[in-house]
Amino acid sequence: MSSTQLETQKPKIETDLREIAQDIVGRVVAGGATAAECVVREGDEFSTLVRMGQVETLKESGSKSIGVRVFFGQRAASTYSSDFSRAGLDRMVKSALELAKITSEDPFGGIPEASQLGALSGDLDLYHEDVYSLPGADRIDYARRAEKAALDFDPRIKNSEGGSFDAATGHKVLANSHGFVGEYRRSYCSVAAVPIAQTEAGAMQRDYWYSVARTLSKLDAPEKVGKIAAERTLRRLGARKAKTARVPVVFDPMVSTSILEHIFEGVNGDSVYRGASFLAGKLGQKIAGDNVNIIDDGTIVGGFGTSPFDGEGVPTRRTVVVENGVLKSYLLNTYTAKKLGLQTTGNASRGLAGTPGIGPGTYFLQPSAKTAKELIGGINEGLYVTEFLGQGVNLVTGDYSRGASGLWISGGEFAYPVEEITVAGNLKELFFNISEIANDLEFRGSVAAPTIRVDGLTVGGE
Amino acid sequence: MDKQRFFFEHYGLTENDLERYLSAALSAGGDYADLYFEYLSSTSLMVDESMVKSASQGISAGCGVRVVSGERTGYAYTDDLSADRILYAARTAALIARAPAKATVAGFQKAAARSLYPVTLPSVDAEISAKVELVMRGDKAARAYDPRIQEVRASYADELRNILVVGSDGTFAEDSQPLARMNVSCIAKTEGNSARGSSGGGGRVALDFFFGEKTPEFFAKESARQAILQLDAREAPAGEMEVVLGPGWPGVLLHEAVGHGLEADFNRKKTSAFAGLIGKRVASEKCTVVDNGTMPWRRGSLNVDDEGEPTQETVLIENGILKGYLSDKLSSRLMGISDTGNGRRESYEHIPMPRMTNTYMLAGQDDPGDIIRSVKRGIYAVNFGGGQVDITNGKFVFSASEAYMIEDGQITAPIKGATLIGNGPDVLTRVSMVGNDLKLDEGVGTCGKDGQAVPVGVGIPTLKIDRLTVGGTARKDPGGFMQ
Numbered sequence: 001m002s003s004t005q006l007e008t009q010k011p012k013i014e015t016d017l018r019e020i021a022q023d024i025v026g027r028v029v030a031g032g033a034t035a036a037e038c039v040v041r042e043g044d045e046f047s048t049l050v051r052m053g054q055v056e057t058l059k060e061s062g063s064k065s066i067g068v069r070v071f072f073g074q075r076a077a078s079t080y081s082s083d084f085s086r087a088g089l090d091r092m093v094k095s096a097l098e099l100a101k102i103t104s105e106d107p108f109g110g111i112p113e114a115s116q117l118g119a120l121s122g123d124l125d126l127y128h129e130d131v132y133s134l135p136g137a138d139r140i141d142y143a144r145r146a147e148k149a150a151l152d153f154d155p156r157i158k159n160s161e162g163g164s165f166d167a168a169t170g171h172k173v174l175a176n177s178h179g180f181v182g183e184y185r186r187s188y189c190s191v192a193a194v195p196i197a198q199t200e201a202g203a204m205q206r207d208y209w210y211s212v213a214r215t216l217s218k219l220d221a222p223e224k225v226g227k228i229a230a231e232r233t234l235r236r237l238g239a240r241k242a243k244t245a246r247v248p249v250v251f252d253p254m255v256s257t258s259i260l261e262h263i264f265e266g267v268n269g270d271s272v273y274r275g276a277s278f279l280a281g282k283l284g285q286k287i288a289g290d291n292v293n294i295i296d297d298g299t300i301v302g303g304f305g306t307s308p309f310d311g312e313g314v315p316t317r318r319t320v321v322v323e324n325g326v327l328k329s330y331l332l333n334t335y336t337a338k339k340l341g342l343q344t345t346g347n348a349s350r351g352l353a354g355t356p357g358i359g360p361g362t363y364f365l366q367p368s369a370k371t372a373k374e375l376i377g378g379i380n381e382g383l384y385v386t387e388f389l390g391q392g393v394n395l396v397t398g399d400y401s402r403g404a405s406g407l408w409i410s411g412g413e414f415a416y417p418v419e420e421i422t423v424a425g426n427l428k429e430l431f432f433n434i435s436e437i438a439n440d441l442e443f444r445g446s447v448a449a450p451t452i453r454v455d456g457l458t459v460g461g462e
Numbered sequence: 463m464d465k466q467r468f469f470f471e472h473y474g475l476t477e478n479d480l481e482r483y484l485s486a487a488l489s490a491g492g493d494y495a496d497l498y499f500e501y502l503s504s505t506s507l508m509v510d511e512s513m514v515k516s517a518s519q520g521i522s523a524g525c526g527v528r529v530v531s532g533e534r535t536g537y538a539y540t541d542d543l544s545a546d547r548i549l550y551a552a553r554t555a556a557l558i559a560r561a562p563a564k565a566t567v568a569g570f571q572k573a574a575a576r577s578l579y580p581v582t583l584p585s586v587d588a589e590i591s592a593k594v595e596l597v598m599r600g601d602k603a604a605r606a607y608d609p610r611i612q613e614v615r616a617s618y619a620d621e622l623r624n625i626l627v628v629g630s631d632g633t634f635a636e637d638s639q640p641l642a643r644m645n646v647s648c649i650a651k652t653e654g655n656s657a658r659g660s661s662g663g664g665g666r667v668a669l670d671f672f673f674g675e676k677t678p679e680f681f682a683k684e685s686a687r688q689a690i691l692q693l694d695a696r697e698a699p700a701g702e703m704e705v706v707l708g709p710g711w712p713g714v715l716l717h718e719a720v721g722h723g724l725e726a727d728f729n730r731k732k733t734s735a736f737a738g739l740i741g742k743r744v745a746s747e748k749c750t751v752v753d754n755g756t757m758p759w760r761r762g763s764l765n766v767d768d769e770g771e772p773t774q775e776t777v778l779i780e781n782g783i784l785k786g787y788l789s790d791k792l793s794s795r796l797m798g799i800s801d802t803g804n805g806r807r808e809s810y811e812h813i814p815m816p817r818m819t820n821t822y823m824l825a826g827q828d829d830p831g832d833i834i835r836s837v838k839r840g841i842y843a844v845n846f847g848g849g850q851v852d853i854t855n856g857k858f859v860f861s862a863s864e865a866y867m868i869e870d871g872q873i874t875a876p877i878k879g880a881t882l883i884g885n886g887p888d889v890l891t892r893v894s895m896v897g898n899d900l901k902l903d904e905g906v907g908t909c910g911k912d913g914q915a916v917p918v919g920v921g922i923p924t925l926k927i928d929r930l931t932v933g934g935t936a937r938k939d940p941g942g943f944m945q
Contacts, residue, residue: 051533051731057813058558059537061551063524080520082541088521095519102594104513136557161733196733196854204735206854239855241931244701274510274613275656276649353518354506390850390859392881392933396649396658401698401881401933403850403859420857422881422933424700460700460883460933 017042018183020066020084021175024093028070029177031097035071035111037176037312039350040064044169046132050143051162052151058140067352068092072100074109080352108338111312114178116334116344118315119308125301127185128215131167139165142191142222149226150195156237157230161194161206163222174350180313187214191222193229197237205236205417207387212444214302232386235407239417242408242461248382249423249457250375250409253440255385256449260365262427263287263294264447265395267321267329268358269336278398278428279327287327288431291368294322296331298346298361305362305446311350316361319345325432333358365449367441372451375438377412383459384409385423398427404459422460430454468624468636469499473543477570480628482545483527484566486552488630491561492531494791495552496629498768499525499543500810503586504621509597512605512614517590526810527551530792531559537813570634573772576765578758579666585642586622588669593618596678600646603682610693611686613649616678618642620669627770635770640666641761641917643905646681650689657695659688660863663904665761676904688845688864691876698865698880698934704840705882705930706833706868709901711846713920716751716821717909718849718858719886720744724778724786725804725816725911726793728853735856735887736784744784745890748826751779753788755803755819761905762820762919769805769814776802778821779890790816808914818909822921826896830924833895835871841932842866842873843882856886881933889927897924 021038028036042064049057066089067080077099081092134142147163167189175181192210209229211220251259265271266279273280279287298316300306309315312334320328330340333348333356349359376384389403405419425433438451469475480497487495501523508516525548526539536558538551585593600616620642627635645662661684663676672678707715720736728734736744745751755773757763764773769791777785789797790805793816806817834842842865849860861881867874902921909918 055534055558057535057537059813060554061537061539061811063539063541063811065522065541067520076516078516078518080518080522082522082524084542091521099517099519099590102514102590103517104509104515106513106515109515159732161731204733204854206733206852236855274649275651276613276658353520354508355516387852389852389857389883390861390881391848392859392861392879394658394879396656397692397878399878401861401879401935403857403881403883403933405852405855405857419855420883420885420931422700422859422883422931424698424880424933424935426935458700458933458935460931462702462931 017171017173018181021173022181024066024068024089025175025177027093028068028096031093032072033070033097034073035177036068037111037174038066038068039352040066040173042171046139047164047166048140048143049162049164050140050147051160053144055140056162065352066092068096070096070100071110074105074107075100075103076109076355077103078353108335111176112314112334112344117178117180117313119182120299120315124306124308126214126306127187130216131169131187131189133216145222146191146193146226149223150193150230153227153230154234156197156234157195158198159196161196163193163226166190174309174313176313182309182313184308189213189216189219191219191225193226195229195233197233199237205233205239207233207236236405236417239405239419242383242418242421242459244461245459246456247459248379249454249459250379250382250384251452251454252384252386253442253449253451255388256452257447258388259452260294260363260447260449262393262395263431264331264360264363267327267331269330269332269340270358271395272330273336273339276396278395282327283330285327286325288322288325289434290325291437292322292325292431292434293366295366296321296361296363300362303362304443305360310346311348311356314344314346314348316346331358360446362443363447364441365437367439367450368437370436370438372438372440375436375451375453376409379409379412382409383418384414400425400427400430423457424460425457429456468501468638469626479545481566483548483552484628484630486549487527487529487556488564488566489553490556490559491564492529492556492559494530494630496528496627496633496769497525498810499626501624502621504619505586505593506617506619507593507597508615508617509601510615512601514594514597524810525551527555528813529555529558533796534558535813539811566630567632569632570628571632573635573766573770576772578756578763578765579640581640581668583668584622584640585620585669592669596644596672600644600678600682603679604646604648604686607683607686608650608690610650610652610690611648612651614646616646618644627768629770633770635766637765639764640668642667642669642671644672644678644681646685648685648689650693652693655693657689657692659685659692661685661688662906665759665905666763667759691864695876695878697936698877699841699932699936700934702929702931704837705927705932706837706840706842707922707925708842708844709897709899709924710921711903712843713822713903713922714846714849714860716823716922717818717918717920718851718860719884719889720751720778721818721821722851723853723856723886724788726787726789726797726799727816729787730793730797734853739784739887740786742784743782743891744887745779745782746893747782748896749779749782749890749893750824752777752824753804753818753821757820760820760919761907761917762818764819767803767805768807771801771803771805773803773819788816788818790814806916808916812914815912817911817916818918820902820919822900822902823923825898825900825923828895828897830897830899833897833924833926834868834873836895836926837868837871840868841877842868851886857883858886859883877934883931883933889930892928893925894928895926899923
């Protein structure tokens with residue numbers, strides 16, 4: 001590709017998003033709302049996919065949107081728009097005021113108290129313009145290099161879903177009727193490869209690897225990403241089914257995060273107050289073995305789950321969720337905290353519309369001392385899971401049954417790849433059966449966990 | 463439905479403007495360019511703890527510009543429909559091509575008018591009070607079903623999507639696509655035990671659908687019934703066994719096991735386990751599977767796809783033989799196959815690709831009762847959560863949320879939810895009986911691919927699969943061993 005640089009001048013955005021957000025709050029309050037909150041989001045995205053050495057897609061765009069949540073006493077409603085014209089914003093304000101008439105009085109409704117609002121100070125290192133600094137041709141080259149490294153790694157890698165490079169920036173502004181106004185920007189870039197390997201008989205397997213960072217300077221070299229993707233794909237070749245058995249199951253860090261996510265859903269205040277979680281009512285009780293320590297931290301400098309304030313304008317914080325197996329805290333927003341007679345943990349997440357949900361900061365399982373190799377070395381017969389398929393988790397009952405593929409462990413070593421199997425149990429027991437935790441914690445997203453061993457699960461196969 | 467002229471009236475667009483934007487898109491060459499204008503308005507309501515806790519409304523509008531050059535696609539979009547913004551997006555998308563400017567066609571050919579969802583008043587414009595009544599009734603009916611039903615959430619959501627698609631090949635299509643859905647989920651609780659149930663449905667229907675055909679009480683009772691039933695569920699078995707799927711929503715099997723693997727893009731790139739199997743046997747001769755985007759009122763139906771092509775009924779598998787793929791414009795051109803009208807996208811921010819519409823298996827000859835009676839020991843699965851597939855190795859899962867043991871030809875105890883896992887290219891070869899009771903789902907399916915969600919439908923008659931792996935936890939099982 002000779003030149004793919006943007007030659008056209010982007011039309012300039014003149015408006016100040018803070019002013020718009022504050023103005024909307026002012027207008028709904030003038031219209032009779034007793035409290036209000038407005039969010040404005042603006043983002044740019046770039047993505048490119050190179051497949052078999054050729055550019056397949058190139059996408060570049062930006063967009064912005066606005067949402068407002070109003071309260072009339074304890075009745076709430078929300079509206080949103082992608083249309084920032086005067087008419088578009090007028091309509092959004094008008095319909096919010098009308099919509100609030102039809103909702104119910106909810107004694108726990110409302111925005112946070114003024115005293116709860118605020119933002120972390122200092123540079124949180126979340127935004128780097130360099131994610132867009134690469135010239136167009138170099139961005140494509142990142143994707144191409146990642147794919148090439150995978151294709152060149154082994155002759156059995158004959159096909160590919162491609163190499164990709166993505167970059168995005170987001171700008172968020174939140175204002176409310178207590179006078180709070182805050183904003184932050186975050187950036188992100190990633191490089192990935194998805195190779196396909198084939199046996200002589202023609203059976204195919206695909207796997208992937210990626211690197212993601214807030215700054216280009218911390219992104220792994222595309223060659224490294226492509227090589228790991230190739231290794232992960234090759235080790236799946238020749239997979240067979242396993243016999244139905246109850247054996248130790250080791251979760252690769254790429255899938256052990258899913259266990260952590262189930263705990264997150266279980267301590268999510270929304271499912272707790274409804275009694276829709278198998279962890280509801282377990283505060284202060286043992287929910288896992290002594291070796292399990294789980295932290296949610298929205299304040300880590302440069303972290304994937306970091307922001308200066310949450311979706312309601314409450315400063316983020318560090319919360320110990322599980323300490324030595326004891327459930328120490330639920331994760332809450334203002335509404336669910338009030339329902340449970342507790343304080344918000346600054347975990348409100350907010351989309352454009354609807355009531356705020358609950359989202360993690362950087363949420364992780366603390367590592368132990370053993371290496372993953374040592375952990376696997378201690379297993380005579382067992383399963384090492386590298387990928388789950390489907391959902392199959394019931395958070396009300398804790399019933400757990402998922403499709404899986406991975407590697408069979410025999411005599412403490414990987415013996416052969418396995419696929420078309422299931423892993424089943426119940427989460428209530430599963431957390432107590434996390435018998436070992438390795439030392440390989442790595443932050444590759446807002447949820448992170450090391451390799452873990454779980455006993456007592458049923459592997460379903462032949 | 464005649465031409466809506468929505469974008470012409472609301473944004474003052476003219477055909478001249480459209481030609482100008484397409485010319486900008488092809489200013490650096492390219493084989494094809496198109497513009498997708500979208501104006502989406504939506505409403506949603508939820509009742510929880512018998513209170514209407516949330517109500518929201520919103521508007522999202524924009525235009526996506528695509529330029530195709532060989533196998534390359536350039537894409538850009540704008541949420542501002544002013545001329546300078548669309549031209550900027552067009553010039554950005556144009557950067558994918560590297561050739562002299564290409565002339566765009568003069569004059570558009572308008573797609574033949576079709577009317578699969580002729581609502582007079584789109585539900586999104588209907589009185590909000592009627593929608594409030596629906597969710598309140600759903601809540602009430604679920605609570606009235608049984609005192610053990612203790613948590614109920616009833617939700618209602620609708621949208622109206624106005625689209626205009628124009629292409630440099632003369633494509634010109636407008637459509638106004640309503641979509642409405644209601645859902646009731648509940649939790650049943652007893653001393654030390656709880657279980658959940660969920661039921662919902664809808665389609666490209668007007669609000670009166672929920673006051674006549676499928677009422678809130680219908681969904682509420684079904685949801686409550688499932689939750690109560692699950693209170694007594696026992697552990698599901700583990701290992702390979704006979705599986706009978708009930709009619710309707712269990713058709714998610716077809717969606718995962720064969721549907722995705724037959725999307726043309728994966729086969730063009732030879733990344734699907736089905737690549738090269740056209741004309742080969744992939745199912746027992748009792749199986750005929752179609753994808754049909756032309757069913758009136760259905761959630762997965764469309765008058766035209768998101769590339770402006772009329773949808774159709776496409777035979778995927780006929781009497782067990784693989785017949786064809788689901789294609790969009792790009793794959794049909796590159797593969798030399800016909801465009802089946804399956805080019806879909808989530809929104810103007812997304813590049814279209816081959817997607818399913820309503821995918822189902824035609825009814826067979828067997829009596830559903832005979833199918834159950836033929837099973838010595840297996841499971842009967844009638845409701846599912848979702849599923850997933852790895853199209854490259856063909857392995858797929860779908861998770862049963864309501865299932866029973868079959869013992870000596872009789873349906874016995876309900877069992878806990880379990881994931882079923884199989885291999886797409888051969889699971890249907892093990893279908894030994896096909897019921898005469900084809901049913902489509904209630905209108906709840908949403909399919910995800912490459913991060914894009916689109917509404918779809920599925921359906922099957924009662925089916926017997928001779929061997930499928932069931933992911934339960936029960937200890938004693940024939941054939942398996944336990945350590």
